[in-house]
Amino acid sequence: MRIYFSVDLEGICGVVDVEHTRRDGREHDRARKWMVQEVNAAVEGALKAGAEKIVVNDSHGTMRNLLPEELHPEAELIIGSPKPMSMLEGLSKDFDGTFFIGYHARSGAFGVLSHTYSGRVVADLKVNGRSVGEPGLNGLVSNFYGVPVALISGDQFAVGEALDLFPGVVGVITKEAIGRYVAKCPSPEKAKKMIEEGASKAVNLLRSGEIKPIQVPSPIEIQLKFLNPGMADLAQILPGSERIDPLTLRYVAKNMLEAYKAIRAMIYLGYSSIK
Ligand SMILES: [Zn+2]
Known part of the structure; x- marks a missing residue:
């Protein structure tokens, strides 16, 4: 079982402000640690359920957020930018499932730090008439490769978008958004435990065929x-x-x-x- 991870920052437990997400933010380095810890929890859960290969694509901003020296030793890391496929660099039909960690809601929607790819550019993105954010857009591309979205973590709005579009996906709500810059968060320990359990469940559902790729329409x-x-x-x-x-x-x-x-x-x- 080969799992592809796309990891963003806005949906990580405890992250609520641009001070966490911007490169020069005063709390950015702390948020980077929370980010790698959530990734490691998901890696651990996937490995426990029998995953053999894990590729982690750092998908936030500079795409140099995850601390390589703190990453789980069994994971490989795609770090740096620009990347032709951006948040999906390295994804191919050779994977069995995709995990979206730390994802956020779409531009214009409720949710912590909601935006779609660029908060300075995109007001709304519709795909075949439906507004989508990064969960929907990236998930459709993953399914185009025949790789189903198996896990998403983030606030309730990010998770909700994936649940609407991708049947069977395991959703882990790492915080309840109260406002754009406010959330009620479980302890990071609790969030990591939920992510680890969710990752194991997702790998098991992939193996049993209960999570399958969806048919992506064309054109x-x-x-x-x-x-x-x-x-x-x-x-x-x-x-x-x-x-x-x-x-x-x-x-x-x-x-x-x-x-x-x-x-x-x-x-x-x-x-x-x-x-
Ligand atoms: Zn993002």
Whole structure:
């Protein structure tokens, strides 16, 4: 059993503020420790249930958050950026399941530090008419590879998005969001225990076939709504994109992988217009 981990920071137990998530935040180094500890709990749970290979992709900001010297010795780490596949770098059809650790809710939704890829660019992302965040978008790409999402941890809104889209996924709620920068958190010890147990359960459900990949539709229609029209002005140079209103570009991709690349290209283009 081979498990792919995509690890973000906003959904880690105890993380509620940009002081935790920004590189220069005063509490960032503490949050990085909580992050690697939750990853290690999930690795331990997966190994106990019989996983043989674990690849961990650091998927937050600089993508150099997880402390290699503190990572579980049985895990391999993808560290650094830029990566062509970003939060999904290293994922392939050779994995049996995907774990999303420390995930957060989508842009515009309730949830701690909610955003979709770039909080400075994306107002809303629709895939085939449905608003999705990183749990939904990344999960659809994973399923496109035939790799089901088996575990997600984060606040109740991040977990809820995955539960809506991916039947059978094990959800571990590491904190109850009360506001954008406020949450009620269990102790980190309790959160790690829940994650370890959830990881074991997820591997067992993968093995028994109770978690299976979903059929991802094609073609895929994307609607990416930006925070201001200047971003769409620049992002519409992406061939095939269509401006449907001042803030929104539409793009029809032949499959989910092309959709993911187009979304990220449009986000980078939009970002480059910021003055
Ligand atoms: Zn994120």
